[in-house]
Amino acid sequence: MAQKQQNLSKNQKIVLDIIEKSVQPMKAYSILFNVQKKGLKAPPQVYRALDKLVEIGKIHKIESRNAFIACRNSACTIANATAFSICESCEDVKEISSSKLSKYLSNFQDKEGMKYNKYNLEFFGICKKCK
Amino acid sequence: MAQKQQNLSKNQKIVLDIIEKSVQPMKAYSILFNVQKKGLKAPPQVYRALDKLVEIGKIHKIESRNAFIACRNSACTIANATAFSICESCEDVKEISSSKLSKYLSNFQDKEGMKYNKYNLEFFGICKKCK
């Protein structure tokens, strides 16, 4: 599914483009290497774009892997409720889009009654292929 | 609650000790700095201990913060089902121990029926103090 790329700056488009073309999460320096032919030479150029893209929900950071993956959710503005399944063997990562799960977690309240505005959930296991 | 420290090596005890004394998550190099008086001079000494302590569930890594916190759960062997609440203002981190939540997540299955053996969940918000 193609994503709207309006409102994005030149560098943000370049970085998003390379991430969307990758099935798997990409590491920042791998992105940097891949966009050097497009003129982005230094880490801050990549990290700034990444920060913005994460902020607006176009991509998500897989925290346990320090890697970035394009958001494939229909809405694609869900920067605040993310869930992933990660295969510990082949490192395949998939975003989980379960409205049941997201409802459950968005409504979750801890004992002190603290209300959360954001969560990130990472599941680990062995995928079918690797079994 | 004091934790059993049998089976732990010298360096593992030293590192666990410093983490348990801290209310808040500690970063690896902050730990290193703090244990230098005890003779641990180099990063690998700390990282090895951290790896082992994470593996056996004595501590957990807060992935979004690259920091380590002592496990306060009664069982304290829960290395495979972790949930935290993180205040984005004061960076206060608390481990969530809700059997309801852990049951829900441990039983969660995605569309492809992949079964997970591990998860990590991080909630973000503003804590009561900071409100």
Add this chain to the structure above:
DNA sequence: GTAACTATGTAATAATATAACAATAAAATT
């Protein structure tokens, strides 16, 4: 058109983590 804001380019460096290798110590086996 100028002020305020956003984005860019660049160099340097900070922060986080691992590889590789030599040496010791502890546990298990005989």
Add this chain to the structure above:
DNA sequence: AATTTTATTGTTATATTATTACATAGTTAC
């Protein structure tokens, strides 16, 4: 007790991930 195996330690160097700081340029709002 000697041997083998396994886990742990110490150390140097380096790899990987991310930010600071500053100069410049483009855009938007008034």
